[in-house]
Amino acid sequence: MSKPKVSSDWLAGCAGCHMSLLDMDERILQVLELAELRSTPITDFKEPDASGVDVGVLEGGISNTYNEEVAHKMRSRCKTLVALGDCAVFGGIPAMRNFFTIEEALRRAYIETPSTDESGKIPSDPELAVPTKVRALSEVVPVDIFVPGCPPDADVIFYVLSELAQGRKPELKDELLHWH
Amino acid sequence: MVNITIDGKQVSVPEGTTVLRAAENAGVVIPTLCDHKELAPYGGCRLCLVEVEGARTLQPSCTLPVNPNMVVHTATEKVKEARKFVLSLIFSERNHFCMFCQVSGGDCELQNSAYAEGMTHWPLQPNYSPFTVDASNPYFVIDNNRCILCRRCVRACGELVGNFTLGIEERGANSYLVADLGGPIGESTCVSCGTCVQVCPTGAIIDRQSAYNGREKDTTKVKTICTRCSIGCGMEVLTRDNRVVRIEGDWDASINHGLLCSTGRFEPLINDKERIPTSLVAGANGQKASTLDTAVKEIASLIQTAQPAAALITDNASLEEISLFSQLFVGNSKVKAGVLGGNGFLQMHESVRSISGSSLSDVTGCDVVIVVGADLSTDHQVAGFLVKRQLPTGTKLIMLSDPKNVFSANADLVLDTSKGFESALKGLLNGIKDNTAAAARLLSTAKTVGIIVGETVESDDLSKISGLIKDLTEALKSSGKATHVLSLKGGANGSALSQFGLNHSLDLNGVKTVILFQGEDTVDQKMVQKLSSIPNLVVIGTYNSTLAARAKVVIPATTWWETSGTFINIENNLQTSNRITQPTDDINSMQDILSVIGKQLGKGLNSDWQKTLGSTTGRS
Numbered sequence: 001m002s003k004p005k006v007s008s009d010w011l012a013g014c015a016g017c018h019m020s021l022l023d024m025d026e027r028i029l030q031v032l033e034l035a036e037l038r039s040t041p042i043t044d045f046k047e048p049d050a051s052g053v054d055v056g057v058l059e060g061g062i063s064n065t066y067n068e069e070v071a072h073k074m075r076s077r078c079k080t081l082v083a084l085g086d087c088a089v090f091g092g093i094p095a096m097r098n099f100f101t102i103e104e105a106l107r108r109a110y111i112e113t114p115s116t117d118e119s120g121k122i123p124s125d126p127e128l129a130v131p132t133k134v135r136a137l138s139e140v141v142p143v144d145i146f147v148p149g150c151p152p153d154a155d156v157i158f159y160v161l162s163e164l165a166q167g168r169k170p171e172l173k174d175e176l177l178h179w180h
Numbered sequence: 181m182v183n184i185t186i187d188g189k190q191v192s193v194p195e196g197t198t199v200l201r202a203a204e205n206a207g208v209v210i211p212t213l214c215d216h217k218e219l220a221p222y223g224g225c226r227l228c229l230v231e232v233e234g235a236r237t238l239q240p241s242c243t244l245p246v247n248p249n250m251v252v253h254t255a256t257e258k259v260k261e262a263r264k265f266v267l268s269l270i271f272s273e274r275n276h277f278c279m280f281c282q283v284s285g286g287d288c289e290l291q292n293s294a295y296a297e298g299m300t301h302w303p304l305q306p307n308y309s310p311f312t313v314d315a316s317n318p319y320f321v322i323d324n325n326r327c328i329l330c331r332r333c334v335r336a337c338g339e340l341v342g343n344f345t346l347g348i349e350e351r352g353a354n355s356y357l358v359a360d361l362g363g364p365i366g367e368s369t370c371v372s373c374g375t376c377v378q379v380c381p382t383g384a385i386i387d388r389q390s391a392y393n394g395r396e397k398d399t400t401k402v403k404t405i406c407t408r409c410s411i412g413c414g415m416e417v418l419t420r421d422n423r424v425v426r427i428e429g430d431w432d433a434s435i436n437h438g439l440l441c442s443t444g445r446f447e448p449l450i451n452d453k454e455r456i457p458t459s460l461v462a463g464a465n466g467q468k469a470s471t472l473d474t475a476v477k478e479i480a481s482l483i484q485t486a487q488p489a490a491a492l493i494t495d496n497a498s499l500e501e502i503s504l505f506s507q508l509f510v511g512n513s514k515v516k517a518g519v520l521g522g523n524g525f526l527q528m529h530e531s532v533r534s535i536s537g538s539s540l541s542d543v544t545g546c547d548v549v550i551v552v553g554a555d556l557s558t559d560h561q562v563a564g565f566l567v568k569r570q571l572p573t574g575t576k577l578i579m580l581s582d583p584k585n586v587f588s589a590n591a592d593l594v595l596d597t598s599k600g601f602e603s604a605l606k607g608l609l610n611g612i613k614d615n616t617a618a619a620a621r622l623l624s625t626a627k628t629v630g631i632i633v634g635e636t637v638e639s640d641d642l643s644k645i646s647g648l649i650k651d652l653t654e655a656l657k658s659s660g661k662a663t664h665v666l667s668l669k670g671g672a673n674g675s676a677l678s679q680f681g682l683n684h685s686l687d688l689n690g691v692k693t694v695i696l697f698q699g700e701d702t703v704d705q706k707m708v709q710k711l712s713s714i715p716n717l718v719v720i721g722t723y724n725s726t727l728a729a730r731a732k733v734v735i736p737a738t739t740w741w742e743t744s745g746t747f748i749n750i751e752n753n754l755q756t757s758n759r760i761t762q763p764t765d766d767i768n769s770m771q772d773i774l775s776v777i778g779k780q781l782g783k784g785l786n787s788d789w790q791k792t793l794g795s796t797t798g799r800s
Contacts, residue, residue: 086279089301093279098308139305146300150279173298179278179291 003036004165006055007048007054008084009074010041011067012134013060014093017085018042020151024158032159034165043141048077055080055164061087061094066129075141080164083137086150088177093150095134102131145170150180182537184250189389197696199252200228210254210295211263213270213381214330215242217439218431219339226266227293230254238262252713264297272304273353274311275325281383286395289381290328311356316366319446320377321353324356326381327384333357333376340439342568345370348512357384371557373565380430389449390418390426396785398691399425404758405433405747406444407496407672407740411540411562412749414582417741422761424449424741435540435751441561448741454724456736458766467734472768472776478717478733480780482693483514486716489693494701495671496759497770498745502673503789504774505678505697509780518686519548519677520698520707525635526683528642529669532633535650538664543630544570546664548623550578552610553601554634557586560668563632576622580604582636593618601637605648612655629656631665666750671701675748692716696727697770699737703727720773736767743769746789 006064010018022028031037038053041047048056056078062068075081086092097105111120126166137143146162157175163170181192183200191206198221203210214224223243230241233251238259241252253259268277270290278284280289286292311324319553329348334357337346349358359368377385399418414433418426427445431438454680458473460467463675470478483489491509492500504718507518519526542766544566557566568590571577579591580601588594597604611617615624622798623629631649639645649665656663669675677683688694696703698721703711711727719731741760749755768776778785786792 045800083301090277092214092277093303095277095306095308096280098306099275099310133308136301136305138301143301148300172300177295177298177300178285179294180284 002154002166003034004054005038005049005052005176006035006057006161006165007038007045007074007078008040008057008059009048009070011058011060011070011088011137012063013085013087013092015059015150017059017088017149017157018147020154021084021157023154025154027082027154031161031165034162048074048125049075050124052077052079054078057082058088058137059084061091062132062135062137063094063097064129066130068132068140071137071141080144081137081141082145082147082160082164084147085152086107086148087142089146089148090179091134091136095136100135102133106131132179144150147172148177148179153178182246182248182250182511184248184252186252187254189351193246195246197246197609199230199232199239199244199246199250202246203230203241203252208254210241210764211296212242213289213293213328214332216332216336219332219335219341219379221389222331222335225270225328227263228267229259229262231256231259232470255493256633260297263293264299264303267294267297267299268302268304268540271302272306274309274327276307277383278646281326282386282391283383283395286397288383307353314359314365316364317372318366318702319372319374319383319389319442322340322357322365322385323383325384326382327357328382331353331380332379332381333385336379338569338572340437340567340569341371341373341375343369343371343373343565343572346376371561372446373440373561374442374445375429375439378438387446387749388428389446393423393425394420400673402758402760403430404760405755406407407498407609407745407747407757408441408443408447409436409560410669410672410674411560412617412672412753412755413444414438414560415440415444415762419760424760430657435749436562437566439565439581441565448739455767456721456724456728456734457764458736460731460734467731472735472766472773473780475733475735476773476776476780478697479637479777480731483695483781486692487514488691489514489695490516490518490688490691491695491697492518492686493677493682493697494520494699495526495674495677496699496701496740497673497677497697498743498747499673499676499754499789500698500745500787501770501774502676502680502682502737503792504771504778505787506682506789507785507792508778508783509773514692515695516686517682518684519682520696520701520703525637525642525670526674526678528637528646528718529633529667530678530683531643531646531664532667533669533675533752535646535653535665536663537629537752538630538799540566540666542664543632543666546575546628546630547626548576548578548628549593549632550594550652551582551587551591551632552580552605552634552645553637555581555585555596555636556632556634557588559634560750563668565623576626578608578619578622580608585636591631593622601639602644602648602773605652609648609652609655612652612659623656623661625663626665628662632696633665633667635670669750672749673747675752679748689713694718696720696731697774698722698725698727699770700739720770735773737773738763738767740786742767743771745769745771 056074160170195201207424228241229238231253279474314322334346359365414430429438429440461470577591579588693716695718700722717731718733719728720735742763744759
């Protein structure tokens, strides 16, 4: 039997969850013995195999139409979808902007920040993704495994990946359950 | 007694007990949020839902009284599902993103509840309605976005403190916490006692000083007492790395029942006062740093050369310190001994205390409370809270006070003292005897009366006041009313000073040297004025002051949390104040400094205060 294939990607997050994944240090070799790592944002392949993968891991919330597209593609190509980290699970830090309108958030980011000079303007290129209300991953696609944490500890990620690679469903509780 | 079964365990509890308390007795844990052991059951959060055999729906265990032969299940699938649903509703209502919350990681009861149910996510997403953040109070911040509307703070403010400042505005999901009729809490009737901060289960009310200074599990908790006034409130001090992080009221303390005032809870953490770091001795070119030994030698030489000399001690000193002080200076032919700010009040206190040995709860729990010369809104505030929280139950308050007394606003009757306390007390006494005065009407149905005597009582002869208080007590007792009397006795250890015979102020006219055992106290302007003509001043104190700046010798002393000591509280009980943190090397307790002075003066000192109490005052 071939090793289960794992793909990952990041959406509206800070990449911290992927950093925490790398923080498992040499234990990543144990994971690689059990699973085959396909596309990730920190390796060469950028999209999950069209033929499908066993486990899809997504970090970050859904903040625009591009995130939606990536989420739908991952969902359609993986058997088990993991929401990794508080942004993917709950919406997280990016969801703070939901307390304002998108117009207010864009004006703040591109015009009003102290580091923006007077020529600051909100980008309006039609090729750009359209910002939306920030949502948890589960509001856009069905999620199988929720791994909260900001970021989830390397131990938690190691536990989740090694369980999935061995065909078991990880159960987060007690010491492994932290939202931070 | 009622017998019920909870999760298969038989438990027998008194009638009227709630299912939640019965479960606690049986050792069954039911998760709660709005429940608090010091507050009346409320039934607001629904987390404590349980299944009762025969009941149509799940029942909130916190408000459900036990019924005979009731069978309760607390951990069925139906109950667990309901808990998760309740938590989902709470999480979805506001901003409960843990990653940017101060209490996340162990200190949040909401988060802990979700962990206990094994929740990895919220089935419902938040609705993102922004609420106000009120940062107008100097000690704490109210963030309505973190509020779960459990109303613990509102209930604590009313039920425990009797202040009724906090309330809820609007309805349903739009509800939010307000002070008075709205407006910033910093400009409200809030007295900053911080009880709301202590009971808040989430990050909705956070203490500015302890915020982001570590979670409770990173701190060490030490129980001690507050030595800022004579009540001696029980408190729990949280420390981390030899630093005080937070102060909380001790719910188990019988005198204050967990309440503290801002002076006890928040003020010690405000670092706005400059510590005296090392001993100083004044020379030709001003004050120079010195060792403790050099400073003490200088004191000894001042006592020898600059006569007459006097030594004054603060009424917040510990028994150990007062004992050493009295051994050194009471009956000393070269140094007169007295109390810093002593005004004869302590003598009156002793005679009032001898009228009846009452506890604070005896006095505040009466049908009528008479307060003679005390503003409980500024001094002895916790006593004020305990009086105020009784008022909604029908307790009547009679104040003998001057018009400036803010606490009079709570009174049913204010007796004017502009013609002196003596005449006001006589008026009250005659009114009760003739059954004519307004006070007599308030007292007519009372079965119990509490009398609190404060230190703002003014009279040329305070012994007359204590005599009148005694007459008043007798008059009330003879009309069949159980009467309790309590004196507020000034500083933390006023009683101890009296017992060592140190209850009088000193005449400082012509005195050349004054040794001031000031400790942490501030000296009032009257005393500063009195001391301004003293050529040689010695200050043994914690903080820099104008007095220390012009002193010939300055010795730094510890704060109350850097040393331990024994105190006699308002109820005449011995209490121990524990050392919480270590001071820096050059800072010693007044107790240690007094020992060094004793050695220098060649006087053998007994460190056991209990033995010295008899020898210096003739009392046993």
